[in-house]
Amino acid sequence: MLSDLGRELRFAWREPVVRWTTLIAFGFTVFALTAGLLEVRNQEREIAGLAAATVEDQKLVLDGQPDPGSAAYYTFHLTYDPPSALAFAALGSRDELSWKHRLRMLAVEGQIYETDTDNSELSLIGQLDFAYLVSILLPLLVIGLLFDLEARERRESRYELVCATSAHGRGIFLVRALARCLILAAAIALPFLGFALYGGVSIGDSLLVLALASGHILFWLLVCRLVTVRNLEGATAALILLSLWFLLSVVVPVVGKTGVERMVAVPDGGHILLTQREKVNDAWDLPKSATMDPFLKTYPELTDYAEIKRQFEWKWYYAFQEMGDQTAAPLSTDLYEGMRARDGAMGWVALLSPPLMTHRVLTQMAQTDVDRHLRYVQCARDFHARLRHFFYPMLFGPKPFSKENMSELPQFEPCIDRES
Template sequence: MNKYLYKQFFQNKVYVFSLILLFLLGIVSIHTGVTFLEKNNQLMQDATEYQEQSIQKNTAHETHIGSTLYYIKFHLFNEPNKLTALNIGMRDFTPSLKGVTIRNLEEQKYNTDFYNPTSALAGNFDFSFVLIFLFPLIIIAINFNILSQEKESGTLKLLSLQSGNIKRIIDTKLLIRFLAIISIYFLLLLTAKLWIGIALDSTFSLFILLGFLYILFWFVLCRFIIASNKNTSYNALSLIIIWIGINFIVPMISFVLIQKMYPIEEALQTVIEQRDGYHNKWDEPQKNTIDKFHNIYPQFKTNDTIFNNDFNWKWYYAMQHLADVESMKSSIAYQSKIKARNNAAKLIGYFLPSMHTLILSSELALSDQNNILAYENKLKDFHKEKRLHFYPLIFSNQDSTVENWNNHKLEKFKAQSNVSILELLLPLFLIITILLIISHKKLRKLC
């Protein structure tokens, strides 16, 4: 009997066409990811070259190292992992590369790369997009009339007379469709793995599992709707409305709520504060500034520091650092607001499979907000490391030739994604289980 159900499905031209369409769209999306990784790689190479050139140019003439360091930017590259190709997330409009001088960090860390806001608005056509938005549509298209079509063409009566177990027939049909879609899913992932060279590690496995559960969720949802035994239009309408709700309305409203709950006016405030924090020092006596600096870094206290009105580099860099110190409160407040926003989104995601899948696969792919925050923190450490390395040289008025500049090449940073399996699986698991139980009850009533 199952043989005929398979035949029924695969002989339907519309079904086969949709599956092929889905596969092709998936391939295009993987290509987008490949292009992204290539561009990123190119960026890394360009940055390495730039840093070398810039150092060379600035150290060509003998100058005080303080003056050289005014211009030299040290670059930190936020390395994506291979999965980022499948979920580009925020990386299309946030820079993966930042270069900073050892001047105040707060002024430099918000600089962006060139990107076209129209493209950012349209969003990426990456694999996650295809998974989260397009897979459900095809799933809906092949499932919505499994039962209602039989009913409306009159064959249901015959079926229920021939076999007492309509539920088994419906579930078999669902299973066939599920296998078809999952095959496409795995085929696409296999293609991605081979094309991009993704290692089959725990991160990738979690990513695969997440998508699998998401697809399962949609099938179970369809089963739930079908079990209500309504007509074709009702099924189509409700499933489409749910799709719009889950993928547009609810996330959008959540976004607005989150924005309202955690407004980020601190951001603009930090910009004002750090600028004033630094520039005000020019009008203050040098001693105040340098004393404050010594409080933070007593190791640089020397007895022969001259406090006069002349410009000196120690004073200059002390001013710069204090600007960071003074705007730190707002900066931290801003960061914590961003983190709070992200956590609120994750919380809502526990109830909304689409958000959940997007947020967590972004986290696995190092393209979410957490990754950006981790990169920012690493940048802070990187900046501090450079400063502390150069301070002694500056304060002892060394020349730029004293440093071995070959030690300062492009640095790479690769974050660790700590996504717990429980966090990933549990919400989807629960929703799937609940839907299964309810639809089970409803289908039982059918016979």
């Protein structure tokens, strides 16, 4: 078997269609990996630049602030989700959902959605990265190599002779198909390994990615064999295979996503933002007790320091900021639970679409899936809560506002760094 496979590998490489397909696969792989790596490096540079600028800005802003309310109001804090080592291969949600914010100690619901953008309809299919190449484009190359494998021999009246002279009989065409797919797999594996080594991806993760890509190639090899063994003309086989590709790669994911979005309703980020801001704006015209009474139910330890003596006090201002958050909190919970539910439902849809399943697994491995985004959002919210717990004692009076105390100002650390 191995000797036959080696012989077929040599024969296959002499075929112009195999060489051209291999060249195309290699070129697309290098392009996709380069684009992904450049995007990740740009994100890393942007994070580093913003982090350095934030530190300098905080030094300038905090110097000479007269009170904790002003310090909290004018100080920005960068939160971000750094890309993983494998993110260059599968950008996933990083291309659609926010991975950085500049937060102040105002209402978090009024800040966390400000950078949200509506997903393009093209996101139903995906962006051109390595994950897209493996899940969507690679099957087309497999089809291009295998759709005419037996039909050509029949057209040239060599089919019976080839089968008769081979120890494998008709199985020789399976060996030929394996040989062509091995060459195709090598065309994507070699550049990926080079980029993975350069990007610091572990050997284990690299091999898992290649195993997944090889499994996807094997699936389409079997699909091609099931179609081409039926004595079909090459054009007919190609039409059937392309129809199957379109069904599994486009129709099932798009219809599935549309159906899931209709079945699992989620609040709009803009609606949550509007709800929070309406609550905050209304607070200016209401008695201060309308803000402070519910606030003190959340923070009873501040009751002795909550008296409002002037028309404007910072502690009242930040109290109604938090009340705005509490009003919008149920909507935010519904949004994130809905996103998780949609993502889980798409996992079931992926069982009907190997290309979609391949893409989802790659984004999970690269930590660029919806779950990673939701973890980052929670991390940013937790940091915002730390800011409140830091400033409230100074705003309400138990803790003096001093340079020494301000030196303990919380600094954001990505949750993924703490977990690792």
